[in-house]
Amino acid sequence: MNWRAIQTLYISEMARTGRTLGQSVISPVISTCLYFVVFGSAIGSRISEVQGVSYGAFIVPGLIMLSLMTQGISNASFAIYFPKFIGTVYELLSAPVSFVEIVTSYVGAAATKSAMLGLIILATSTLFVSIHIAHPVWMVVFLVLTSITFALFGFIIGIWADNFEKLTVIPLLIVTPLTFLGGTFYSLDMLPPFWQKVTLINPVVYLVSGFRWSFYNTADVSVGLSLLMVCLFLSVCIGVVAWIFKTGYRLKS
Template identity: 70%
Template sequence: MNVHAILAIYKFEMARTFRTVWQSIVSPVISTSLYFVVFGAAIGSRITEIEGVAYGAFIVPGLIMLTLLTQSTMNASFGIYFPRFTGTIYEILSAPVSAFEIACGYVGAAATKSIILGLIILATSWLFVPIQIAHPLWMIGFLVLTAVTFSLLGFIIGIWADGFEQLQIVPMLIIMPLTFLGGTFYSTHVLPPLWQKIALLNPVVYLVSGFRWSFFEVADVSPAISLGMTLVFLVACLAIIWWIFRTGYRLKK
């Protein structure tokens, strides 16, 4: 494995993040804080608890997951699309660097950015409500696994996209709505029985539920099922990326 190549790509992407720290770090944290203030104050005044957890604390895992999913996808998609847009991707492809090493560099940087954001938002939430993490190792593990998985998805989107507008389609029009409908601000147990079954078709439900369990031991579905669904999605993304480099899809003209 060419570790130097992976680190070169990784450091370049991380340096770009710190050059645009207001856009990459500060802006998402402020946006999530506003979600917390608006939903926590407006709805929290009417709903004091959900399944024995104060509403303000209950929505924290969902808000972290909302940021994690969107930022992982957007960071990774832009990271690989920009070299395609400028033509520098061909320099990377002609270098003695494997597809696995290229993906590791870009996906690793995107996942790192998202994890940093998630931890900052977690620290910020303590300014608003007291939070206790019942299973910190599970929380960290699930945070990393989700960030890597959706960074892989973003990597796929960045190769598929023909323009900057297409980069926004999946994060803004698919992932964000699914996150809002996936139990970010509520438990699916409060839904009517029919809608509870329909909600299980939303893959984000499993992500939010598993992550919330690590905080409060409260979940809409079994944590084992949440972990299994995430691993299935991870393997599917890895298979697609392998096929992309195998066939040269949108990389070779």
């Protein structure tokens, strides 16, 4: 394993955060604050508690998950797409580094940035509501696994996309709607029985539910199933990335 190459690429990607601080950190934090104002205050004034937790505190895990998913995808997809766009990806592919080292660097940086943003949003949320983390170790586990998984997913999108518009198609038209419909702002118990069963098709439900359990010891689905779904999605993403580098899909053409 070429740790020097990993370190160089990782530091290079992390340095880009400083140059795009407004887009990478400030904008998501402001958006989260707006969610608290709109949902936490307006809707929270009508819904006092959900599963024994104040509504403002109840939506915190969902908002953190929303940021982890969208920012993880955005950071990783742009990180690999831009070298493709300007042609420097060929220099990277011809360098004495393996695909494992390339993926570790880019995905590691994207996951680090999204996890840091999640922690910043968690700290920001304490300005609005009182938060208690019942299982801090599991909270970190879900945070890290989700960050890595969606960074890998974003890496795949960045390789698949052949223009800037395609970078935003999947996050805007698929991931964000699934997140809003995945229990971010409500409990599945609040839905009619039929829609409770339909919603279980949404994979985001399991991510949000497991993460919320680590905070308040309450979940819509079992914690074991939530962890299994995260690991399954992670395994699929790893398999797809391995196939991409093995076949050179949209990298060598």
